Amino acid sequence: MSKKIFNIFSSIADVYDVVGHLFSFGIDGLWREMTAREALIEKSSYKILDVATGTGSIAIDIAKKAKKAKKQVEITAVDFNKDMLRLAEEKINKRKINNICIKAEDAMKLDEPDCYYDVVTAGFLLRNVDDTKIFADELKRVLKKTGKFILLGMGKPQNKLLNMFFKVYFILLRLVGSSIDKTAYRWLTYSIMAFDRNKMLNILKDKGFKDLKIKNLPFHIAFIITGIK
Template sequence: MTQQPKSPKNTNVQALFDKIAPEYDRMNNIISLGAHQKWRKKLMQQMTIPAGANILDVATGTADWAIALAKESDAASQVVGLDFSSEMLAVGQKKVNLTAYAECITLVQGDAMAMAFPDNTFDIVTIGFGLRNLPDPMLGLEEMFRVLKPGGQLVILETSQPDNPLIKPFWQLYVGKVMPTFGKVFARGKYNEYKYLDETTEHFMDYMSLGKLMLTIGFQKVRISRFNLGAIAVHYGTK
C-alpha cells in the first residue's frame, strides 16, 4: 500500500493511528464520557437500511460502527469497513470475530480519498469521527459520493463547534487542555498524539460549512442534527 499523504498540519496521521490503536477504544469512552455509543445509536434510528444492503463504513477504525450496522441489517446485507491504519483494523478484526456477524463484515485497508471500489456500489456510506483527519475532506466526500448508488445515503458523525458564546469557552478548554491531558494520563503518555486530534477537532469546518460542501458535491436532502450543545454534528445526505 502506498504511503498516506500527510495532513495539513504535516502529521503522518496513518502512523499516529497505528500508535494509538491499543488504547483507542478505552480513550473514546473516557474522552466522550461514554456518550459516543449513544450518539451512534440515536443517529442510526434515523437511518433506513434496505434489505440486502451493501454498506461501507469509511475510517472504520476498530469497527464499532461496522458491527453496529451489521447488527441492524438483515442477514443478506454486507458491511465493509475501510481504514488506512493496519493496527486499528487488527483491533477491529478481533472484535468482529467475537460477534455473530463475522461472516457479513469485511475489514479492508485503504485510502478514503482513493477507494478501490467501483462507482455506484453501496446503498449506505458512513464515516464516524474520520472526516476531519483526511488531508482533503472534500476529496473524501467526492469519493463517498462516487461509490454510493443513486438514492443511497451518506451519514457523517463528526465533531463540531458550539456556537453559543457561553458554552464555547468551556468547550475550548476541554478540547485544548483536558483531552490532551487524558492522552498523557490514560494512553501511556500520548499527549502529543491527542493534542493533534484535539486541534483537528477545534479547527475543523463548522456544521453549516460541511452541509454546504455536501450540497456543492451533489448530495441532496442534506439535513443536520446536533448533540452535546453543538459539539457533535450528524449530517445526512442522499445521492
C-alpha cells in the first residue's frame, strides 16, 4: 500500500467531489455515467465489485441505473482509504441505497473470494495504484469465468493539440490546486501525463484477458478499458 497516495486522499477527501467537478467542468460526472452504463450486463441478477470506490460515485451511479433497468445487483465498494469511504457511506445513506456494501480493502490484495464477481469496475485507480500488474492479477482472480471489467482512467491524450492544451491547463490547475493541497494537485497532473493507456492494455493482454477494448472519452484525457476474463 502506498502511504503517499493514502495521505493524498485523506487530505483532500472532504473537497474531492466538489473540486473534481470544478476542475473538469462537470465532465467527470459523464465519464462515471459511461462507466456505470458498461456495468449493466445481460444478466438480471448479479454481483459487482467497485474497486477504489472513493466517495462511492460510480457504485451509486450503477445502483441507480440497475434499478431503472429492473436489474438486481449486489454491489461491493472497496477502497483502502477510510476518509474517502466515510463520505461514500454518507452519500449512500442519504440516497437510501441498500444494495451497496462498503469495505476497506487494498486493490493489490483484495479480501474477496476467487471467481466471485460478474463485473468489476475501477474508476481512476490505475495511475494511483502502486503496481498495475498486481492489480490485474487480483482483477483476474476475483472475476468469474467470462466476467467483465471496466476500468475508467485518465492519461496523456494521444492527440498533439489536446496534449498541448492540457499541458497549459495543468499549469493553471497546479496553481489553483496548490491553495488546496500542493502535493495532491501536483500528483494529479503528473500522474495523468505519465500514464500510458496502451501499456496498460498490453499488461491486461499479457494476463490473458479477452475482448479488450479501449474507448477514448470526450476530450481524450479520460478513457475506458473493458475486457472479459
